[in-house]
Amino acid sequence: MTATVNTISTQSAEARDAGDVVLDVADLSVAFPTEEGVVKAVSNLTYQARLGRTLAIVGESGSGKSVSSMAVLGLHNPKRTKITGSIKLDGIELVGAPASTFQKIRSTKAAMVFQDPQSSLHPFHKVGKQIAEAYQAHHKVSKQVALKRAVEMLDLVGIPNPQRRANSYPHEFSGGMRQRAMIALGLVNNPKLLIADEPTTALDVTVQAQILDLVNDLQKEFGSAVILITHDLAVVAETADDILVMYAGRGVEKGSAKEVLAQPSHPYTYGLLQSLPSHSEDLEELRAIKGTPPSLLNLPTGCSFHPRCDFKSQVDGDACWTQLPEWRPTPGLSNREIRCHLADPVATLKHDEEAR
Amino acid sequence: MSDQTLLKVTDLQRHFPFREVQGLRMVRATVKAVDGISFTVKEGQTLGLVGESGCGKSTTSRLVTRLDEPTAGVIEFGGRDITHLKEHELRDIRRDVQMIFQDPYSSLNPRQTVGAILSTPLRVHGLHQGKEKARVQELLELVGLNPEHINRYPSEFSGGQRQRIGIARALAVEPKLIIADEPVSALDVSIQAQVMNLLAKLRNELGLAFIFVAHDLGVVRHFCDQVAVMYLGKIVEYGDKKKIYEAPEHPYTQALLSAAPDINVARGIAPKERIRLVGDVPSPIDPPSGCRFRTRCWKAQDICAQQEPPLLSATADEATRAFREGGVHLQACHFPEVKTDLVAEVPA
Numbered sequence: 001m002t003a004t005v006n007t008i009s010t011q012s013a014e015a016r017d018a019g020d021v022v023l024d025v026a027d028l029s030v031a032f033p034t035e036e037g038v039v040k041a042v043s044n045l046t047y048q049a050r051l052g053r054t055l056a057i058v059g060e061s062g063s064g065k066s067v068s069s070m071a072v073l074g075l076h077n078p079k080r081t082k083i084t085g086s087i088k089l090d091g092i093e094l095v096g097a098p099a100s101t102f103q104k105i106r107s108t109k110a111a112m113v114f115q116d117p118q119s120s121l122h123p124f125h126k127v128g129k130q131i132a133e134a135y136q137a138h139h140k141v142s143k144q145v146a147l148k149r150a151v152e153m154l155d156l157v158g159i160p161n162p163q164r165r166a167n168s169y170p171h172e173f174s175g176g177m178r179q180r181a182m183i184a185l186g187l188v189n190n191p192k193l194l195i196a197d198e199p200t201t202a203l204d205v206t207v208q209a210q211i212l213d214l215v216n217d218l219q220k221e222f223g224s225a226v227i228l229i230t231h232d233l234a235v236v237a238e239t240a241d242d243i244l245v246m247y248a249g250r251g252v253e254k255g256s257a258k259e260v261l262a263q264p265s266h267p268y269t270y271g272l273l274q275s276l277p278s279h280s281e282d283l284e285e286l287r288a289i290k291g292t293p294p295s296l297l298n299l300p301t302g303c304s305f306h307p308r309c310d311f312k313s314q315v316d317g318d319a320c321w322t323q324l325p326e327w328r329p330t331p332g333l334s335n336r337e338i339r340c341h342l343a344d345p346v347a348t349l350k351h352d353e354e355a356r
Numbered sequence: 357m358s359d360q361t362l363l364k365v366t367d368l369q370r371h372f373p374f375r376e377v378q379g380l381r382m383v384r385a386t387v388k389a390v391d392g393i394s395f396t397v398k399e400g401q402t403l404g405l406v407g408e409s410g411c412g413k414s415t416t417s418r419l420v421t422r423l424d425e426p427t428a429g430v431i432e433f434g435g436r437d438i439t440h441l442k443e444h445e446l447r448d449i450r451r452d453v454q455m456i457f458q459d460p461y462s463s464l465n466p467r468q469t470v471g472a473i474l475s476t477p478l479r480v481h482g483l484h485q486g487k488e489k490a491r492v493q494e495l496l497e498l499v500g501l502n503p504e505h506i507n508r509y510p511s512e513f514s515g516g517q518r519q520r521i522g523i524a525r526a527l528a529v530e531p532k533l534i535i536a537d538e539p540v541s542a543l544d545v546s547i548q549a550q551v552m553n554l555l556a557k558l559r560n561e562l563g564l565a566f567i568f569v570a571h572d573l574g575v576v577r578h579f580c581d582q583v584a585v586m587y588l589g590k591i592v593e594y595g596d597k598k599k600i601y602e603a604p605e606h607p608y609t610q611a612l613l614s615a616a617p618d619i620n621v622a623r624g625i626a627p628k629e630r631i632r633l634v635g636d637v638p639s640p641i642d643p644p645s646g647c648r649f650r651t652r653c654w655k656a657q658d659i660c661a662q663q664e665p666p667l668l669s670a671t672a673d674e675a676t677r678a679f680r681e682g683g684v685h686l687q688a689c690h691f692p693e694v695k696t697d698l699v700a701e702v703p704a
Contacts, residue, residue, distance in 0.1 A: 060544035060545060060546060060547075061544055174636040174637075175409075175636075176636050177636070204408035204409055204571070204637070205408065205571065205573070205612060205615045205616050206408065206611055206612060206615045206633045207408075207636060208615065208617075209614075209615035209617070209632060209633075210632065210633075210634075212617070213632065231544070231545055232617065233545070233619055234574075234616070234617035234618055234619045234621075235617045236622075237617065237618065237619045237620070237621045237622040238617045238618070238621050239617075257622065258621075258622045258624075259622075260622075261619060261622030261623070262622045262623045262624070271546065272545055272546060273619070275545060275546055275548070275549035276545065276549075276574065276619060277549075277552065277572075277574035277575050277577065277578035277579075278574050278577070278578075278619070278620075278702070279573035279574040279576075279577050279601065279613065279616055279618070279699060280601075280618060280620060280627075280699035280700045280701075280702055281702040282577065282578075282598075283578060285553055285556070286548075286549035286552050286553055286578065287549065288546065288547075288548075288549035288550040288552075288553055289546040289549070289550075290550075292514045292516060292517075292547065293544070293546075308546075
């Protein structure tokens with residue numbers, strides 16, 4: 001792999017003041033050696049999560065959005081995973097850290113809510129007990145006190161009748177309630193960082209709205225940092241402050257969520273937004289991105305997106321084929337960075353949109 | 357598009373009886389998955405079925421394809437009553453009505469080549485005899501796959517390509533109606549648009565009628581002519597796409613539209629009004645009396661618990677006007693009210 005130097009963040013003063021950095025990921029690469037070759041799931045990823053802000057990590061399956069977050073909690077098998085770079089959670093370096101470090105930080109500093117609440121709660125144990133256990137793992141308290149705390153948490157996440165529901169098994173909960181219980185479990189030790197990996201993908205739309213509102217409310221109350229991993233750009237539009245768009249294991253665009261979605265400056269982000277059907281307007285034809293995402297075993301040379309990019313002809317020479325674009329501020333936009341060779345991506349994409 | 361009615365469903369019901377041990381007693385109960393729904397699909401027309409999990413949209417599609425037999429009601433296809441036909445009598449229907457499934461991984465036999473997958477329906481129905489290979493290649497080309505890949509196995513294709521194979525299999529026997537059950541929800545965003553465009557192209561070229569089951573309201577708006585909104589085994593609102601999305605009358609439809617996150621928020625054009633429902637969908641084993649939505653409805657009054665609202669036009673005037681314009685709009689609510697501010701107004 002070519003050595004990549006990551007640009008030091010060029011964020012505006014406003015973004016710097018927004019909150020302390022809880023999670024500082026720098027030049028992170030995660031690779032899985034397999035019989036068929038090395039799967040480069042994440043390559044040279046750099047991002048920060050700040051207290052009181054929601055960072056959305058957006059990408060399609062195989063873009064590395066989940067893999068990078070699992071590395072934060074040490075959920076990869078160290079024997080079968082090669083992790084390089086740096087992950088600093090609240091000042092603690094996690095790359096290469098022993099299992100005992102992860103045990104300490106899990107739940108107290110960072111917690112994760114998974115997509116499928118059915119499979120992430122233990123089916124044999126009562127919901128209240130599972131939450132109490134997580135509390136007891138980090139606090140020297142009696143069972144009764146821990147259970148009381150669990151009931152408080154269930155109440156906090158909006159489960160009606162929490163005293164009684166703490167005595168229920170996960171299968172007695174509906175999907176939305178289970179996800180609420182998962183969030184209660186995640187927040188029981190008051191972590192500074194909550195990673196929500198597609199938290200509403202398995203839920204119905206009316207319940208999804210409830211859960212997203214809940215996550216937003218809790219964030220305001222606890223002031224923690226939230227990383228929202230999702231493929232749904234509409235969810236990002238409604239919930240996130242910042243966004244990192246990933247493609248084939250690399251970040252391609254980052255900035256303020258609303259600004260990026262309103263005016264994307266990377267051809268991939270632009271393509272994704274163009275391909276979405278809308279429930280608020282009628283469209284003639286959807287503008288699909290041609291082709292399919294590349295295999296992580298055999299990434300394209302240069303920019304990973306070039307085989308699918310409509311704009312590579314507008315870059316002089318063969319840079320798109322041969323050179324991996326470095327992070328750079330988008331010309332003409334503040335607080336925005338992209339990895340793209342286009343000289344003036346804003347103008348190029350604007351011209352394209354008008355031409356359609 | 358002709359005005360010929362292809363599929364007519366009247367008062368369709370499917371109840372699944374089951375037994376459950378409660379303490380020391382065996383209790384019999386039924387899941388009322390589909391509980392009295394009626395709709396029609398004309399030739400070349402697309403009906404969208406939307407609703408949350410457990411509302412009966414997938415059961416409806418299984419009933420219409422007669423993969424399952426209804427408990428009550430009538431299904432007419434092309435004027436013929438197919439409600440209780442036996443398996444051997446269903447052969448013609450199997451040819452006319454085909455299905456596209458959600459999961460492109462589990463709906464293709466991993467041990468068969470694409471050629472075998474696509475030629476099986478031809479053999480079963482005795483079509484293109486002796487020229488099966490040519491037809492399979494034609495089908496692959498039709499769905500945008502390389503005809504030379506006829507000897508490949510499903511595992512050699514990506515998710516989007518597999519879904520194309522599933523589409524080709526449905527088209528192999530030249531059906532008139534295709535039931536597509538969440539055909540793009542398992543696909544990545546960038547691939548979804550490709551498959552949606554393919555389906556739209558095929559629909560226009562081949563004049564197919566569709567029943568399109570989906571939970572993504574954007575996808576449904578893009579693809580369908582008419583939309584039926586289902587809740588707990590009932591249709592609560594039914595009508596032309598434009599009516600359902602821009603002037604919904606039933607509180608549930610309004611809540612559903614309102615709950616769908618909207619990308620336009622990033623562009624600074626948020627919907628003017630937001631409705632948030634509390635709680636979850638009740639169990640279809642013991643649905644609420646009267647109007648099934650009343651337990652989550654902000655308008656619910658005594659009458660809602662006592663009487664079930666029928667699926668009607670809001671006013672008689674509306675009905676006659678709609679009839680003249682050919683735009684139907686029905687809803688089942690005691691207190692219907694048009695709301696037009698639930699989706700963002702996007703400047704053209």
